[in-house]
Structures are given as structure tokens and as C-alpha cells.
Amino acid sequence: MANKENHRRFGNIRKRESGRYQIRYPAPDGRMRTGTDTYERKSDAERALSLIEAQIIKGEWNDPERGKVKLRDYAETWIAQRPGLRPRTVDLYRWLLKKHITPHLGNVPIAKISTSAVRQWRADLLDNGVSVSMAAKAYRLLRAVLMTAADDRVIPQNPCRIRGAGDEHAQERPVLTVSQVFELADRVGLRPIGNVRKIKDGTYRLRFQRHGAMRTHPEIFHARAAAERALWKMAMEGKADSTQDRRFRAMVLLATFASLRWGEVSALRRMDVDLKARTVRVRVAFVERSAGGLVLGPPKSKAGRRTVGIPQSIVPVLKEHMNTYVQDEPGALMFPAAKGGPIRRSGFNTRTRWVDVVSEVGLSGLHFHDLRHTGNMLAAESGAGLKDLMARMGHDNVRAAMIYQHAVRGADEAITNAIDRQLGARDDDDDEGTAGALVPAG
Structure with missing residues (x-):
């Protein structure tokens, strides 16, 4: 049946006192919604209604009321409801939100955040001296929050569309020689x-x-x-x-040659180290919260729970350490602090004068995590396969292991050298007039 004269099939349009036109329409939940924009011409309002009707039919309509929530409130809820985040990650997200996102965009309704606004926000961060690396971290958090908003149809699309804004160009970390590790x-x-x-x-x-x-x-x-x-x-x-004082000697050697993270090595117990089997079992890890708390939890990833082989060369060092500094109980910490509790990274740095020591041996700026990086490089140099490297490093994705494989070009150099030898042999054959000779394939 045809529509009544001057009556629309979907929604309605009214002319305001200002002379501009405003639309109203029934949302999928049955409630009437008023358009957030007004239009100079009635034909523009009609097109807007037609577009909204098409979005509702296709299931692509976004409730403008939901888009009125401020970014700060939405992001705080997003962090709180994010499953599986490690405590340090939660602390980082909340700090980034408070320090770099909320002061600029926190009071903006989420539906009002445009790509140009995001671009200006990032430019302001960089102009104010925020490093490219930190700006990239903040951008990735904002992008993740708004991606969820887009997936939940709170906004039509994610406005974080700046190519390369989330990329970090981390400084290449040093790799120690074996002699440097022992020194x-x-x-x-x-x-x-x-x-x-x-x-x-x-x-x-x-x-x-x-x-x-x-x-x-x-x-x-x-x-x-x-x-x-x-x-x-x-x-x-x-x-x-x-x-x-040799209590930290074993810690440095084990962290390096077993590719252990700080939180993993500091959480080890006597029962985790089997000197006869020459293995160390990683079950848990300590996480230091930004507020100062120390939390014992699972390793960084699912693959972090692993058993790693110990090189025979450091077994005597570990045996001496366990006999001298570790209590007899199976649950005794392998590397306790001075009063017997878990050792914190700050306490370790102060007690060992880490900054001065690494500078003295010509490794200024070395981080404790670089010991694990060195161990990973040594493992990659062994020629181990990708899955074996992933298991030893405690990674559940191939990206990091592949980086180490690509960094170590021993096998590729061997292939290249072999090709060079063949090319050299060909040059010798050419001198004898055998160039272009056919040989059987097989």
C-alpha cells in the first residue's frame, strides 16, 4: 500500500525555528531517536533518514547515545574488563591513559574522536617531548580501545588510521661474549x-x-x-x-645461559633446579607493580612454563651457590634477598652496583634482560629449529624466535660459502674450456 500523502514510511522530519531540518526515527529497540545533526535542506534530511534505515536493515546501525560516553570512562572500563592482562600491563595501560591520553582526549565523547583529532593528539605528544617509543605505546592503547568500541558498534569505525604511528624502533640491544658474561x-x-x-x-x-x-x-x-x-x-x-660475594654470580650465569627473564630467575626455588638432570623448571614469575607491590604469578606467556637445560660448565657454580646460600627446604628461594625474602630488581641493582659494574667492563647501559638476549642468541647459533628455540625461550609465537634465527646467519653463510666454492670451481673449468657443459640432473 502506498504511503499517505506527506507521511514517510520510515521516521519523520521536522523544521525547527532556526529553519534547519531535524530527523527522528525508530531504533531497533523500539525507542525513537533524534538525529544529532540538523540539515539546511529537507532533501539532505531525507537522505540521512534513508541511510539510517539502510544501516538498520543491514545490522550496521550504531546507537548515537552510546557514542556520548567520554573516552576516559570507556577506556577505564575497557582496562578493567580486559581478560588475562598481567599486573604490569594493567599498570602500564593505566599510566599511559592518565599521563598521555586523558589530558588531551579524556573528556571527548567517543563518537566525536576523528582521525584528524588523533593525528593532532599524537603530534602534540611528540612536540611536548614525548619519545616516539612512548607515543607509539599510547597510540596502540588508544587504537585497541577504539577497536573494541568499533567492534561493539559504539562507533562506526576506528579513527586510529595513522600508518606507522604504533611502530616502535627499539634500539638494538647488546650481545655479550661468553668471556664478558663470566667477567x-x-x-x-x-x-x-x-x-x-x-x-x-x-x-x-x-x-x-x-x-x-x-x-x-x-x-x-x-x-x-x-x-x-x-x-x-x-x-x-x-x-x-x-x-x-658470590651469591649473585650464579644468578647472572643461569639467567644468561638458560635464557631466563628477571621475574623467572628471581622466583626460582631449590626444587626447580635439578643438577643431576641439568635442568631448571620455570613454573612462576615475580611481577613488580608500579605501586611497589610484588606479585607471584604465571610466567609472561603460556609457553613460559617450561623446562630448560643447564650447560654443564655452570653446574659447579650452581652447586656451590646452593650449598652456600640456599636453605635446604625444597621451597627455599634460589636467589633470596638479604633478609631471606624475594629479591627486587632495585635491590639487586643497588647491592651489586650494577650500573657501575657494567660500565667498568665496557658494557655501559646494559640491562639485566640483555643477559637473556645473549642466551637467546647463543641458542640460535646452535642451529636449533624454530620450535625448539620457542620452547627454550618461552615464546608462544614464532615472531621472536624468527628474529633470532634471522640475526644468526651461520647456516646461510655456510651455504653462501659453498656456492662461492662452486663458482670458483666453475671459473677454473672455464679456463679449461668446459664452460656451458651439460650435466645430468639427479
Whole structure:
């Protein structure tokens, strides 16, 4: 049946006092919705109604009311409802939201965020001194949040469409030689014999032992840290006596040659290390929250639960360490802090003077995680297959393992050298007039 004269089949249009036209239409839930925009011409309003009707028929209509929620509120809910996030990831997301996203876009209704607004937000971050790497992290979080909004039909499409904005160009990390690993392991336990005391005028006096006798350093220091640094440097240079605390030597060697993360190696128990079988079992990992809490949970990925072989060369070091520093109970921590509890990364860095040690051995800027990176490179150099590398590294996707395989070109170089030898043989044959000779395929 034909529509009544001046009556539309879907929705209606009314002219406002301003002379512009506004649309109303029934949504799929039966409620009437008023269009958020107004139109100068009635024909434009009719086209808008027709478009909305087509979207509803195709199931592509987005409720404009849902798009009025502010980005800050939507993102906070998104983080809270995200399943399987590790505690440190939650902390990172909340920090990025608070520091880099909310101040710029937090009060904007989610449906009002356009690609141009996202582009301007990113440009402002970079102009204000935020690094490309940090801006990429913030962009990836915003993109993930708005992708969910698009999937849930809160917005018609994700406005984060800036090519390359989420890419990080991480600095290439150093790879240690085996001798450097052992030198580092020996250095982290070095402790000078001496002391620093504050005198009446607020300055500091340094005393140190040399050839068994205590001596006073001639210099006066205005800060305790400067005096302690001078004492440590004297021990490194052999100008002061020192002792060797070997409790962290085994930690450095095991983290490197078993490719363990900090959280994994710091959570190891006596029962996880089998010296007879030469294996270490990774079951759990410590995670340090940004607020300072220490959480014991599963490893970084499902593949993180694994059993890794221990090289025979470091078994004596581990045996000495377990006999000297680890309690007899199966659940005793392999690498406890001074008071017996779990060791924190900050405590390890302070106790070992990590920054000074790595600088002293010519590895300034080395991170503890670079030990695992070194171990992964050694594993890749063995020629192991992709699945075996993934199992040892604790990765559940092939990307990282393939990076190490590509970085180690030993097999490819062997192939290239073999081809070179054949080319050299051909050159010799050409000299004898055999160029172009046919040989049987097989």
C-alpha cells in the first residue's frame, strides 16, 4: 500500500525555528531517536533518514547515545574488563591513559574522536617531548580501545588510521661474549673493604683497607654517594682491598645461559633446579607493580612454563651457590634477598652496583634482560629449529624466535660459502674450456 500523502514510511522530519531540518526515527529497540545533526535542506534530511534505515536493515546501525560516553570512562572500563592482562600491563595501560591520553582526549565523547583529532593528539605528544617509543605505546592503547568500541558498534569505525604511528624502533640491544658474561658474573659480587662516615661540618670522610691496613683517603666528599662511588672505583682498580660475594654470580650465569627473564630467575626455588638432570623448571614469575607491590604469578606467556637445560660448565657454580646460600627446604628461594625474602630488581641493582659494574667492563647501559638476549642468541647459533628455540625461550609465537634465527646467519653463510666454492670451481673449468657443459640432473 502506498504511503499517505506527506507521511514517510520510515521516521519523520521536522523544521525547527532556526529553519534547519531535524530527523527522528525508530531504533531497533523500539525507542525513537533524534538525529544529532540538523540539515539546511529537507532533501539532505531525507537522505540521512534513508541511510539510517539502510544501516538498520543491514545490522550496521550504531546507537548515537552510546557514542556520548567520554573516552576516559570507556577506556577505564575497557582496562578493567580486559581478560588475562598481567599486573604490569594493567599498570602500564593505566599510566599511559592518565599521563598521555586523558589530558588531551579524556573528556571527548567517543563518537566525536576523528582521525584528524588523533593525528593532532599524537603530534602534540611528540612536540611536548614525548619519545616516539612512548607515543607509539599510547597510540596502540588508544587504537585497541577504539577497536573494541568499533567492534561493539559504539562507533562506526576506528579513527586510529595513522600508518606507522604504533611502530616502535627499539634500539638494538647488546650481545655479550661468553668471556664478558663470566667477567660480569665475577664483578657483580665485588665489595670494597672500607667505610664512609659523616664528620661535624656535614662532609664525608672515606677510609679504606689496602694490603690489610686501614687508611684514610685524603679527599673530603660533600655527598655520601660520591664517597661510596670513589671507594668502589678504588676496589675496581686494585687500589683498595675487596671481598668477593658470590651469591649473585650464579644468578647472572643461569639467567644468561638458560635464557631466563628477571621475574623467572628471581622466583626460582631449590626444587626447580635439578643438577643431576641439568635442568631448571620455570613454573612462576615475580611481577613488580608500579605501586611497589610484588606479585607471584604465571610466567609472561603460556609457553613460559617450561623446562630448560643447564650447560654443564655452570653446574659447579650452581652447586656451590646452593650449598652456600640456599636453605635446604625444597621451597627455599634460589636467589633470596638479604633478609631471606624475594629479591627486587632495585635491590639487586643497588647491592651489586650494577650500573657501575657494567660500565667498568665496557658494557655501559646494559640491562639485566640483555643477559637473556645473549642466551637467546647463543641458542640460535646452535642451529636449533624454530620450535625448539620457542620452547627454550618461552615464546608462544614464532615472531621472536624468527628474529633470532634471522640475526644468526651461520647456516646461510655456510651455504653462501659453498656456492662461492662452486663458482670458483666453475671459473677454473672455464679456463679449461668446459664452460656451458651439460650435466645430468639427479
